[in-house]
Amino acid sequence: MGSTFEYRCSKCGYSAMVSGGDDCGMVSATTTIMCEECRELSDGIVSNKPWDEKPYEIPPCPKNKKHKVRKWKHPDVCPKCGGVLKQGKLAILWD
Numbered sequence: 001m002g003s004t005f006e007y008r009c010s011k012c013g014y015s016a017m018v019s020g021g022d023d024c025g026m027v028s029a030t031t032t033i034m035c036e037e038c039r040e041l042s043d044g045i046v047s048n049k050p051w052d053e054k055p056y057e058i059p060p061c062p063k064n065k066k067h068k069v070r071k072w073k074h075p076d077v078c079p080k081c082g083g084v085l086k087q088g089k090l091a092i093l094w095d
Contacts, residue, residue, distance in 0.1 A: 001025055004092035011083030016041040017091055021073035024050035025095040034072040035061040039079040041072055
């Protein structure tokens with residue numbers, strides 16, 4: 001079962017609802033990415049076969065496939081200001 005948390009920056013107030021790294025449910029596997037151009041976090045699907053542990057490609061930015069993205073895993077920096085993002089309460093359990 002996958003999990004989504006709220007991450008919040010105490011420095012600038014930015015928040016995102018993401019898994020915070022690699023995650024999987026029964027029907028998909030995801031990873032959290034940071035778009036270096038949008039300066040936002042999002043979760044992208046890396047496999048529709050979560051039981052298949054093959055290496056995966058980092059998914060593209062959901063706003064523009066040409067933007068440069070990188071994997072983001074808690075603890076990591078805020079995409080807006082470089083501050084610290086703190087994990088908040090569990091928001092969603094998903095399959």
